[in-house]
Amino acid sequence: MSGATAPLVQVEGIGRVFGAGETAVRALDGVDLSVGAGEVVGLKGPSGSGKSTLLNIIACILEPSAGRLLLGGETVWDGAWRVADLRRLRRERIGFIFQFHNLLPFLDATDNVALAMTLAGADVGTARARARDLLDYLQVGHRATAKPARLSGGEAQRVAIARALANRPRVILADEPTAALDSERARVVMDLLRQVAREQQAAILVVTHDEKIFDRFDRMVALRDGRLEAVA
Structure with a gap:
């Protein structure tokens, strides 16, 4: 499958076992999941169901025990x-x-976003200019010089989204991004993520327990005991 037509995130038969022998724990068991360009997918399930494990595998932080992971059609x-x-x-x-x-905490909003780019090799001037553009795009440009302690919860989360977008990723992974926000701010954040997915053709996968945002997803998938249980 070519990168032009493949889902941006594709896991095939992914398994993950922690430990060995009688103490082995099967955190994931044959999970198949794909997320396409422009799509926002919610991942729910009880604690211990394997959600964070799956997110960390897709993030290339944790190595699977079985299966295959592809990003943008490329086998990773x-x-x-x-x-x-x-x-x-x-x-x-x-x-x-x-x-x-x-x-x-010691950097203002602009520099928090720009840092992600300078770490990837961008020069400071270019990084700061893009950071300001991103803050404007996420409707928090007026807080560009504020440090995190002076930002509201919703403003800080928008700055964090800007930082996640800094290097123009096509895959965005979010772990309970609205859990610390009230209902109104949670919906605003999710609407921004939907806008990002649509306008930048990114694939977004969100781990969440937050029922107040379930209607903001293109679809929901559920994990239970390491297996994909339902798609809604």
Whole structure:
């Protein structure tokens, strides 16, 4: 399957076992999932069902025990890692959004976003200019010089989204991005993610327990005991 037509995220028969022998725990068991360009998919399930494990495998942080992982049609893992520089892949092709914004407290909003680009090799001037453009795009440009302690929860999460978009990733992974927000701010954040998916043709996978945003997804998938249980 070519990269032009393949889903941006594709996992085939993914398994993950922690430990060995009688103490082995099968965190994932034959999971198949794909996320296409422009699509926002929610991943739900009880604690311990394997959601974070799956997210970390797609992020190329955790190695699967079985199956195959493709990003943009390229095989990334198939019995072994097939990409020489995983850190570069994560920097350039994957954006991360977390429950807590994890912004650096001593940097303002602009520099928090620009840092992601300078770490990937961009010059400071270019990075800061794109950071300001992203903050404007996410309707928080007026807070460009504010440090995280002076941002509201919703503003901080928008800055975190800008940071995730900094290197123009086509795959965006979010782990409970609205759990710390009230209903109104949670819906705003999800609407922004939907806008990003549509306008930048990104694939977005969101781990969430947050029922108030379920209607913001193109579809939901559910994990239970390491297996994909339902698609809605």
